[in-house]
Every structure is written in C-alpha cells, then in structure tokens.
Amino acid sequence: MSTTSVLDGFSLLPMTPPDLVDGLPSVHQDAAAVTTAIHVISTERAALANLEQIYQTDRLAQENLARAVGQIVRTVRNGGKLVVCGVGKSGKIGQKLEATMNSMGIYSAFLHPTEALHGDLGMIRPHDTLLVISFSGRTPELLLLLPHIPSTVPVIAITSHMHPDTCPILSFHSSDMGILLPAPIHEDEESSLGVRAPTSSTTVALALGDALAIATARRLHNTPGRGPAEVFKGFHPGGAIGAASAAAVLTPSSMSITSISSDYIQSGSTASSEIVSFPRPASRQQPLITDVLVPLDQIPTVSAADEVRLLDVLLTAIQHPNAKSWVALSPSEIIPPSHIRSLSQSSNVDLSASALAALGLPFSVSRGDWLRVSGASTLDDVRRRIAKANSACGSRVKVVAVMHDANPEECVGVVEAEEVWGDCG
Known part of the structure; x- marks a missing residue:
C-alpha cells in the first residue's frame, strides 16, 4: 500500500473519539x-x-x-x-x-x-x-x-x-x-x-x-x-418532633389527677374561706376546671444554695416544662405563669426574692389568697366565683386552687385566673 493511500485512509476517520463502550470509566x-x-x-x-x-x-x-x-x-x-x-x-x-x-x-x-x-x-x-x-x-x-x-x-x-x-x-x-x-x-x-x-x-x-x-x-x-x-x-413544640409529641398527648379531660396534702392550702382571706361545690353537669358539653388545671404535684419548688434569686426562679421554670411555668417558692407560696413572664423581662436576674417583693414586682401568691373551688366546677362556675371574689375583696384573684371532689381539703391542681377568663371564647 502506498503512502498516499494510507493518508487517505486516516482522513476518513472521525475527529471526535468514539463513545466508550458501556461507560466503563464512569462506572x-x-x-x-x-x-x-x-x-x-x-x-x-x-x-x-x-x-x-x-x-x-x-x-x-x-x-x-x-x-x-x-x-x-x-x-x-x-x-x-x-x-x-x-x-x-x-x-x-x-x-x-x-x-x-x-x-x-x-x-x-x-x-x-x-x-x-x-x-x-x-x-x-x-x-x-x-x-x-x-x-x-x-x-x-x-x-x-x-x-x-x-x-x-x-x-x-x-x-x-x-x-x-x-x-x-x-x-x-x-x-x-x-x-x-x-x-x-x-x-x-x-x-x-x-x-x-x-x-x-x-x-x-x-x-x-x-x-x-x-x-x-x-x-x-x-x-x-x-x-x-x-x-x-x-422544649420541642415545633417541627416533626413537636407534631409527634402533640399526637401522643392525651386530652386534658382524660388525665389522671393525683391529690396532695392540704398542707399547701389553709383557709385565709374571703377569697379562699369557702368552697362552693357545683353539681357535675349531666352532659360533657361544658368544660370543667379540671380540663385546664396543672397538677400541683408537677409544680417544682425553687431551691438555691443561698437566698433565692430571680435567676433561680427562671431556671426552675425552664427546667420543668410540664409545670407550664408554675413555680412554688415554698409550700405556702406559688408564682403563676403570668408573673414568670413578667419577671423574665428583668435585666437584673440577681435580684433576691425579698428584693423583688420590696420593689412591688409581681411575684408569689400566698395560699391564703388562692380561690378554692371544687373539681366538679365548670369554667363558667369558676368565672362567676372569680367575679364574686374580686368584687368582695377589692383585689383580683390570681390563683384558682382546684380541690378534690371527694375530699375538699385536698388540692389536685391550680389554674391561673386570667386563663379561666381567656377560655371564654
């Protein structure tokens, strides 16, 4: 074969390399x-x-x-x-x-x-x-x-x-x-x-x-x-974790209530001196006060190495989410959630409990000022009791104490008065 014919043969070949068989290098x-x-x-x-x-x-x-x-x-x-x-x-x-x-x-x-x-x-x-x-x-x-x-x-x-x-x-x-x-x-x-x-x-x-x-x-x-x-x-109300948790939560009315000693509550002011029991409605159309209470045995008591500071109170609330921001200062005093929210805005978390009280900041509510109601009460019943107590005492009820149906001296939980009014709609 001549040199010319060989060169002519190369000219017929494509300039682009052929596709690789089965893409082996890629594999x-x-x-x-x-x-x-x-x-x-x-x-x-x-x-x-x-x-x-x-x-x-x-x-x-x-x-x-x-x-x-x-x-x-x-x-x-x-x-x-x-x-x-x-x-x-x-x-x-x-x-x-x-x-x-x-x-x-x-x-x-x-x-x-x-x-x-x-x-x-x-x-x-x-x-x-x-x-x-x-x-x-x-x-x-x-x-x-x-x-x-x-x-x-x-x-x-x-x-x-x-x-x-x-x-x-x-x-x-x-x-x-x-x-x-x-x-x-x-x-x-x-x-x-x-x-x-x-x-x-x-x-x-x-x-x-x-x-x-x-x-x-x-x-x-x-x-x-x-x-x-x-x-x-x-601490995970949102996202997939929050959704899964919400789906697993029982309805409030089905929750078991454990009573605790009545040492937490003694009769005191007019607001708490009388327990009025309301008959349980035949139908479950009206919500009961027990549907919204926070069990008293789930509310933590704040502790500190020395005198209790605002920081101790806020940390206790954060560490016990089941208590819904309720914190006990002692067996005879409790701090409701609205007070916790107000106190959390303070720039001085080193203030002592006594200093907070001296400054007139919203703090603890004494057991003598808790409004005691029967666990059989409906929310409407409790609203009427709150309105009556506010009128009689000249001061606003902050804490509603829910008492055991069978034993009126045993407290099963608490509700903040403003939450009762908030459920009107």
Whole structure:
C-alpha cells in the first residue's frame, strides 16, 4: 500500500473519539467514590468502637465520666450553667452539644475563647462549670483563656489525652477542679483517610458529648412523670418532633389527677374561706376546671444554695416544662405563669426574692389568697366565683386552687385566673 493511500485512509476517520463502550470509566469512578465513602464510614465506626472500649474497661475514664455528670447536675441545681468552649471544628461540636444540653433542660451556653478575651468572659459566673473541647489538648486560644477563669469554676475537658497529667489545658487547675474525658481515635486521620481533616476525632467528640448530655439529663430529671423524655418534648413544640409529641398527648379531660396534702392550702382571706361545690353537669358539653388545671404535684419548688434569686426562679421554670411555668417558692407560696413572664423581662436576674417583693414586682401568691373551688366546677362556675371574689375583696384573684371532689381539703391542681377568663371564647 502506498503512502498516499494510507493518508487517505486516516482522513476518513472521525475527529471526535468514539463513545466508550458501556461507560466503563464512569462506572469505575462511581465505584471508587462509593468505596471511599464506605471506608470513611468504616473508619469512624472503628473509632466509635474504640471509644466504647475505653469507657467499658478504663476505670479512670469511667470515674471521670461519673464525676462530670455529677458536676453538671450540681451546677444546674445550684443556679449555674454549663459553658461550652471550643475552636474550629471542636467549636462546632461544642455548639451542637450546647443545643442538645438546653433541649434536655440542662442550662448551657456556648462561648468562643477569642470573644471571651475581648469582653465575653463575663458570661462565666462563679457557680458555672466550663466544658472545653480540644482534640490536641493544647489549643492556643484555650490556653490563653484558661488562666482567666474564676478559680471556683471546674473545667471538664474532652480531648485525646488519656491522663490529665499529660493534658496542657488541665494544667491550670488542681486535680479536684479538672475532669478529663478521654476521646482518642484508634489511628490518626491522615493514615486512615489520607487527609488530616477532622473526621474520626470530631465523630468521637460528638458521640461522647451526646453520652454526657443524656446521662446528665437522666440524673437531673428523675421525678416520675417529669423525666428526660417529657422535658425534651416540652422544649420541642415545633417541627416533626413537636407534631409527634402533640399526637401522643392525651386530652386534658382524660388525665389522671393525683391529690396532695392540704398542707399547701389553709383557709385565709374571703377569697379562699369557702368552697362552693357545683353539681357535675349531666352532659360533657361544658368544660370543667379540671380540663385546664396543672397538677400541683408537677409544680417544682425553687431551691438555691443561698437566698433565692430571680435567676433561680427562671431556671426552675425552664427546667420543668410540664409545670407550664408554675413555680412554688415554698409550700405556702406559688408564682403563676403570668408573673414568670413578667419577671423574665428583668435585666437584673440577681435580684433576691425579698428584693423583688420590696420593689412591688409581681411575684408569689400566698395560699391564703388562692380561690378554692371544687373539681366538679365548670369554667363558667369558676368565672362567676372569680367575679364574686374580686368584687368582695377589692383585689383580683390570681390563683384558682382546684380541690378534690371527694375530699375538699385536698388540692389536685391550680389554674391561673386570667386563663379561666381567656377560655371564654
């Protein structure tokens, strides 16, 4: 064949390469992507298995986890909060942990260490606990911050270190004020995945943070009917979680009422000196006062290490959503929801209970001023009683005490008077 005929043959070939048969490179690329993703998942699963093994077998890790839970519970019960601190990806984990803690009724706040050094350090109060997240245990921003933390504030550290003596961020505190929660990984991320991006390290930190939140919630919320599940649902009225919770809630009229001792209520003023029992209607067309009451045994009593402050009252209301913002100051005094809402607008949460009363702010209502009505009363019956009491006493009834049908000396729950009027329509 001549050179000319060969060249003529090439000129007949198309310039665009032919389509690949069955798209093999594309298939190979997809398979490689899936293989890579599975490898990442497998690596992070191994990291979690390693973390589980540590807390199953390491006595110091177990003791420190129990200490951390106990410390956070004491902090919240004493009117303090958990301050979560971290930088970069650890900071993102910290923000998620703060949100989880708050959704469980564990008062928490996130603090960026750099912002703390420029004025936000005032967020940390003497009765708080600080939780820092740092895989290396030597994050520069945290090392700059920690010397300025009040000496009364314990520090919990989630880090890769297995012993507190090797962890730089715990070197500023004595052993009784520092708690190490080890969260190492089984192999470094560059060896596992070829890149040093935080992957396995953030996964184990997130898992340990979730474990800490759930364990703390179970210790903190241990009253029957007011456990972590009820608290969590109370803080999620919206979205799919709220919709699922609403669908599962029984109608108020079907709820079981548990009576408590009449020590809470003694006869006092004209408004509460007489109980008028109204016959239960033959038909259930008219709503009863029991349909809207809050059971008295679900209302928490505020507690504090020293004198009760406004902050203690507000925290108690937040941590007990089933009480619908009712808070007992003592067995003889109760704070209704409208007063809680008004007090929450105050800019000085350190005001004591006595100072609030001296300032004339709406606060607690004495049991002698509670209007006592029968549990068989309809809402219309109670409205008439409220109007009559308001006219006779010259002051407005704030709290309606619902008494047991069979035993008029036993209170089963309370209703705010303004809520009774609000149900007119």
